Amino acid sequence: MAYLLNIETATKNCSVSLAKDGSTLLCKEMADEGYSHAERLHVFIEEIIQEAGIAFQDLSAIAVSQGPGSYTGLRIGVSAAKGLCYALDIPLIAIDTLQTLARQVKQKEGYIVPMIDARRMEVYSAIFDANYDQKRAIQAEVITENSFADSKETMCFIGDCNEKCKTVLSAPNFVFLEGIQYPSAKEMSALSFDKYQKSDTVDVAYFEPFYLKDFMITTKSSY
Incomplete structure (x- = not known):
């Protein structure tokens, strides 16, 4: 136990x-x-x-x-x-995190695209199949009308950036599940x-989060 x-x-x-x-x-x-x-x-x-x-x-x-x-x-x-x-x-x-988000979707076909807002039109995303096997690595990407255009399968988008993404992602095979945000x-x-x-653990002393992008601190210009 x-x-x-x-x-x-x-x-x-x-x-x-x-x-x-x-x-x-x-x-x-x-x-x-x-x-x-x-x-x-x-x-x-x-x-x-x-x-x-x-x-x-x-x-x-x-x-x-x-x-x-x-x-x-x-x-x-x-x-x-x-x-x-x-x-x-x-x-x-x-x-x-994106794998955890994808697990909220229950479907038998197509792909699951969990996305986390990274400001403006950029998102953190990955692609999983209906069995939650990862089909595309996690990446930071700027969403445009050409994003995911190569896919003919049903693409189920979830996350906290659906509202901004569906303004440019309008293909008939794109489905936005509004009830899954976080x-x-x-x-x-x-x-x-x-x-x-499986004893698949990380080193407590040295483990760091997977930020994907460098954290940047901006300061006001002195000019």
């Missing part, structure tokens, strides 16, 4: 779930325009452990969303996960348990 705590903070959704042998027992999450992850994450973690009636020492591992996504959100989630792993002396598991820790449960069983 393995209890795994899953932490997802790559987008506006601050999400935490507790899973037992790959099945989600509890989940607490809130999508906030103000990115209140720093205030809510540890509260959610404490509440889930208490409501489950277990102790932190009962956890077998911590899983965290590795990105791509918000620089600040990822830093907050990874820092919390590392701190727990150090304190409890348990493994750290890294889960791809990745959730609920979908991390099966993924993290599979990695736990």
